[in-house]
Amino acid sequence: xxxxxxxxxxxxxxxxxxxxxxxxxxxxxxxxxxxxxxxxxxxxxxxxxxxxxxxxxxxxxxxxxxxxxxxxxxxxxxxxxxxxxxxxxxxxxxxxxxxxxxxxxxxxxxxxxxxxxxxxxxxxxxxxxxxxxxxxxxxxxxxxxxxxxxxxxxxxxxxxxxxxxxxxxxxxxxxxxxxxxxxxxxxxxxxxxxxxxxxxxxxxxxxxxxxxxxxxxxxxxxxxxxxxxxxxxxxxxxxxxxxxxxxxxxxxxxxxxxxxxxxxxxxxxxxxxxxxxxxxxxxxxxxxxxxxxxxxxxxxxxxxxxxxxxxxxxxxxxxxxxxxxxxxxxxxxxxxxxxxxx
Numbered sequence: 001x002x003x004x005x006x007x008x009x010x011x012x013x014x015x016x017x018x019x020x021x022x023x024x025x026x027x028x029x030x031x032x033x034x035x036x037x038x039x040x041x042x043x044x045x046x047x048x049x050x051x052x053x054x055x056x057x058x059x060x061x062x063x064x065x066x067x068x069x070x071x072x073x074x075x076x077x078x079x080x081x082x083x084x085x086x087x088x089x090x091x092x093x094x095x096x097x098x099x100x101x102x103x104x105x106x107x108x109x110x111x112x113x114x115x116x117x118x119x120x121x122x123x124x125x126x127x128x129x130x131x132x133x134x135x136x137x138x139x140x141x142x143x144x145x146x147x148x149x150x151x152x153x154x155x156x157x158x159x160x161x162x163x164x165x166x167x168x169x170x171x172x173x174x175x176x177x178x179x180x181x182x183x184x185x186x187x188x189x190x191x192x193x194x195x196x197x198x199x200x201x202x203x204x205x206x207x208x209x210x211x212x213x214x215x216x217x218x219x220x221x222x223x224x225x226x227x228x229x230x231x232x233x234x235x236x237x238x239x240x241x242x243x244x245x246x247x248x249x250x251x252x253x254x255x256x257x258x259x260x261x262x263x264x265x266x267x268x269x270x271x272x273x274x275x276x277x278x279x280x281x282x283x284x285x286x287x288x289x290x291x292x293x294x295x296x297x298x299x300x301x302x303x304x305x306x307x308x309x310x311x312x313x314x315x316x317x318x319x320x321x322x323x324x325x326x327x328x329x330x331x332x333x334x335x336x337x338x339x340x341x342x
Contacts, residue, residue, distance in 0.1 A: 044297040044327045048253065052295055052331035055233050055251040062213055063289050063335040067097035068123040070206045071162040073339050075284060080198040083156060083169040084191055089212040089238055090156065092167055094284035097122040098337065100259050100277035110247065112216035113231060117259040117277065121213040124158045125149060128206040132182045135203065139196045142207060143182040149209040155240035156210035157185060159201055166197045167210065169241065209240040217257050220249060226300035228324055231255045255294045258317045262288035290334045292317065297327040
């Protein structure tokens with residue numbers, strides 16, 4: 001009987017196979033981890049871009065409408081303010097409808113982050129109503145065809161015909177209920193220094209509400225998993241009047257806001273120089289606003305860790321941006337004030 005030969009793997013072959021298998025597994029793991037890191041960077045970048053677009057969009061829309069009061073321009077037609085004891089955020093003059101604060105202190109009234117900028121905007125708000133009755137005397141109650149802005153008692157109200165403009169506090173707003181065909185707005189002495197408007201307005205007059213806005217950067221009160229604070233862009237809005245304005249968080253991840261103002265220094269309707277708020281000579285001569293926003297990701301360990309994405313040479317407000325392993329981006333835009341364009 002012949003002996004059947006047997007064959008198999010020797011120890012050397014097994015060690016080689018194991019080594020190759022381990023090397024292949026390590027390579028697969030490395031590729032998977034790199035892919036996951038890349039995905040985290042891309043997701044964080046996408047969120048930053050979305051947040052940047054939203055923040056710029058909010059600011060651009062309201063800056064453009066600074067000083068809006070219908071067809072007239074507050075620089076050519078001053079507003080006759082008869083409202084009694086108006087709040088500090090009602091200063092509807094050419095030098096008051098858009099102003100800023102530069103590098104605010106830590107103890108400010110809005111809890112804004114120290115060394116960030118703030119922006120104050122005032123404007124009339126649409127939709128507008130038209131005057132329909134009581135057009136015989138300057139102290140008569142105003143009658144309007146509808147109330148699309150939702151005006152109520154104690155709200156601040158604009159009336160203008162593109163030649164003259166008044167701003168008063170409504171003492172009462174009647175409810176039409178579809179019967180009389182108009183809504184009556186009273187402007188009596190108890191809320192105003194006088195019950196007389198600057199003129200008798202005609203049917204071409206428009207009636208609008210008043211809005212003041214304050215934009216600033218504040219701590220959201222939330223932290224990332226690693227304990228880093230999450231900052232946000234906030235707005236405090238007084239809509240029409242009445243109750244005190246309330247701050248609202250608009251966009252998460254806004255770490256800093258720096259603003260400069262394009263000023264016309266020689267009255268030729270062109271921007272001559274950009275100033276910070278601390279060095280603006282005449283707020284009524286500001287024609288444009290330049291905004292620079294620094295945004296941070298709300299996820300940690302994206303930038304700077306070994307083998308991960310490296311973010312170099314990021315400059316904000318003229319200085320390098322320090323890294324805490326969160327992704328950051330800078331967004332900037334310049335916005336012209338429509339009511340001051342040539």
